Amino acid sequence: MSEEHFVVIGNGPAGNQAAQTLKEKAPEARVTLISKEREGYYKPCLLPEYMAGKISEDQIYLSTVDAYKEKGIKLRSGQEVVDVKPRRREIVLDHKEVLRFDGLILAVGGRPRIPEPLLVFRDLMMTLKTLEDAKTWIEKISRVDRVLIIGGDLTSLAVTKALIALGKEVYFMLDENAFWPLRCNDDMFQDVSDRLSKRGVKTFYNCKLNSMAQRSEHAVEVRVGDDIFEAGLIGAFFGLVPNVGFLARSGLPLDRGLLVNETLNTGFEGIYATGDCAQVFHPEIRDYWVSIGHDNAKALGRTAALNLLGERRPVDVATESLFDVQGIKVNTSWWMEF
Ligand SMILES: Cc1cc2nc3c(=O)[nH]c(=O)nc-3n(C[C@H](O)[C@H](O)[C@H](O)COP(=O)(O)OP(=O)(O)OC[C@H]3O[C@@H](n4cnc5c(N)ncnc54)[C@H](O)[C@@H]3O)c2cc1C
Incomplete structure (x- = not known):
């Protein structure tokens, strides 16, 4: 039997963490990480300091393009996914290439609102x-x-x-x-x-x-x-809104973001969504919530990877840490002083 191929779309904190967890827990599997940005993995939180000239470009990277090779993760940077075909287990890239997957994690984050x-x-x-x-x-x-x-x-x-x-x-x-x-x-x-x-x-x-x-x-x-x-x-x-417009024709369940259950599954076997792009079902409140913030994204990325590998870990968010913004339940790990 050929090796399993796991694809992660998005190289922000959620996708990066998901790809690393997949490779760590399933070293024999092929892991491909796709990002439409050309750069390696950087911390978006540091962009304002970079703008102010307080830190250099080198200092905002947490992982360079070369580091993925060493970890055995195939990074495809500067490549945009334009469609996902969940039943055929395929994704389509902007240069028309079609890529097959056995497991998929969507971690496409948000876009400015x-x-x-x-x-x-x-x-x-x-x-x-x-x-x-x-x-x-x-x-x-x-x-x-x-x-x-x-x-x-x-x-x-x-x-x-x-x-x-x-x-x-x-x-x-x-x-x-x-x-x-x-x-x-x-x-x-x-x-x-x-x-x-x-x-x-x-x-x-x-x-x-x-x-x-x-x-x-x-x-x-x-x-x-x-x-x-x-x-x-x-x-x-x-603020940011989930960046899911390109999935409109995919058949994946969409509302404000990608709808997933408490284990981050989209309802299609082996297809998960995580980080800022996911809208996660909370069994206690019988409603969906969205996540915002770097640390949340990393934790959710890890959970999605573990569940893709066969665990059934629910995302654990206390109801009191969810607040309502214009009818949308939000949980954030983000705070700053000014
Ligand atoms: C300027 C700025 C400052 C911030 N400061 C803080 C802070 O101080 N504290 C805090 O907790 N949070 C902060 N955040 C928020 C935090 O960075 C996000 O919550 C976090 O990055 C979300 O992670 P993610 O992996 O879900 O998505 P993202 O980080 O948005 O990553 C999404 C990834 O998906 C890729 N992608 C998207 N669409 C496609 C596609 N179609 N094909 C291929 N690739 C695709 C993108 O290129 C990117 O790599 C800040 C965000 C910004 C922008």
Whole structure:
């Protein structure tokens, strides 16, 4: 019988951990790790510090491309999966190659969320999700003095810190959707606003974004409430949503993310989803929850790999650690101080 072939899609903390666990527990199996990003495994949490010039590119990598060879994992970086055919046990890559698998773990993470009313301004706003995004920020930031941050989420605070360290003038528009996935009340908004102001950030709170218009290569005119000003760059930070659009025709169960049971199984034998892209069933509350955060992703990646190898480990999340954000149950391992 030929060796088993396990495929992991995604080389973030969840996918990387899943691939390593598979190889460690089933050394005889073939493990392929596919990532549309060209780089090795890096820590997204370090991107704001990299942007600020506090650490070099080398310092954000946790595993280089060569390290996978040594571990016996075949890394296919810079390759995008465009479809999954669960019944045929095949995945389709963007260059039309079809790859067969015996077991599959989807760990495709999230993508930046832009709320519907702001979609019209999409091309005028930047986000920060990948190393490539961070490089784009670095390239553009040197040419501007003022940056407007809209949103946001926890990343927006880290980016604001980085911008202050770079000597930029920062305007911050606290949106009503701000700090997703955390729940915020008026007191918390006031607290964040005070902290930002103390650091010299001009904050707008409870103001409507009326318009944005490109005035020159490095200036966008923004109207917020009664204020009109120009910003060199605008960052949109509204959290991440599961990156599952490419699976729409796959037949895999989708809602907000990839629906899985408490053992992270998609309902198809040998096919699991894990990390930020999964929506996990919780038997006690009879509802699904999503995970956000680096440490959660790693733990979920390991559980998916063990279950693919035959265990039946449920993901153990205490009901009191789940909170409700706009009707979605969320569990996060992420917190930071500003
Ligand atoms: C700037 C930033 C700062 C953050 N800071 C913190 C922090 O301080 N603390 C914290 O706990 N969390 C933080 N997070 C969140 C944390 O990084 C995520 O929760 C975590 O990375 C999720 O891991 P994941 O493996 O599920 O997904 P991701 O890390 O999103 O990885 C997804 C992987 O899938 C690949 N992929 C996606 N689609 C395809 C496809 N179609 N084909 C092939 N490959 C594909 C991507 O290239 C990537 O390799 C931060 C995130 C960002 C972006």
